[in-house]
Amino acid sequence: MVGIGLAAPLLVLLLPFPAAIALGGLGAFTAGVVLAIRLRSGAFFALGLIALFGFVGAASETQLWLALRHAPEVTLPSIAEAPDHPEATRFAFPEATARPDLLGEARSTTPRSAGPPLELSAFAVPLVPPGWTAAEPVAAWLVCQQPRAAEPCATALPPRLTRAFRATPRPEAAQAALARHGLRAVAAPAWLSATDDISTERAQAGWMALAWPVLAWLAWAVGVAVYRMVSLPRRRA
Known part of the structure; x- marks a missing residue:
């Protein structure tokens, strides 16, 4: 698992992402199979499978961290020009204003394997250039999503921005704003996110890239321990 933690970032840096996943995942699984054959223990075959998933997780988080860190920046004459650059990830522009008074909210429910379903709220806030009026179309939205019981993340968005990152679209929240405010x-x-939000996502991606190998090893260790407890012969009374 230490090898996975070291190899995943290196392969993602050196190879195209699909090739890194194929090479690293196959290598992790093969190492487990070789150990299972040499040591004649099925536990190492299971280790190979878990190592495969651990590598995919670590590589995916590394790819996200790199994308957020090294995204090229496009300079715009106005935030209203952002839709003309669908390939861009990061934008710089003259000061634009967030309009939380015109926000929209959409609620959703995500089922969980245990416990009650997770209730989420997605918000969309118009991000507009100076002099914008409600009669003009909205070209850019600041978006965020969070558990419903928390303080609305839309209220914490910065009132003015000169930089932003592309974010996950929240069309249902934008549609709510359009219908509510005409x-x-x-x-x-x-669909944009404030740079502070992206910095938080980048930090989370970095920590998760480090955590995946540890979580994979813990899953394997717990599985082996449970298997041994169940398979131990019971003493006769």
């Missing part, structure tokens, strides 16, 4: 939007608006 607004209209361009056909394919830009």
Whole structure:
């Protein structure tokens, strides 16, 4: 698992992501199979499978960390031009204003394997250039999502921005804003996140890249321990 933690970032840096996943995942699984054959223990075959998933997790988080860290920045004359650059990940622009008074909220429920379903709220706030009026279409939205019981993340968005990152689209929240406030939007608006939010995501991705090998090893160790407890012969009374 230490090898996975070291190899995953290196392969993602050196190879295209699909090749890194194929080579590293196959290598992790093969190492487990070789150990299982040499040591004649099925536990190492299970270790190979778990190592495969651990490598995929670590490599995926590393790829996300790199994408957030090294995303190229596009300079715009106005935030209204953001929809014209669908390939861009990071934007710089003259000061734009967030309008939380025109926000929209959409609620959803995600089932969980244990416990009650997770209730989420997605928010979309218009991000507009100076002089914008409600009669003009919204070209960019600041978006965020969180558990419903928490303080609304839309209230913590910065009131003015000169930089932003592309974010996960929240069209249901934007549609709620359009219907509630009588607004209209361009056909394919830009979905954006404040740079502080991206910094947090980048830090989380880095920690998760380190955590995946540890979590995989713990899953294997717990599985082996449980198997040994169940398979121990019971003493006769």
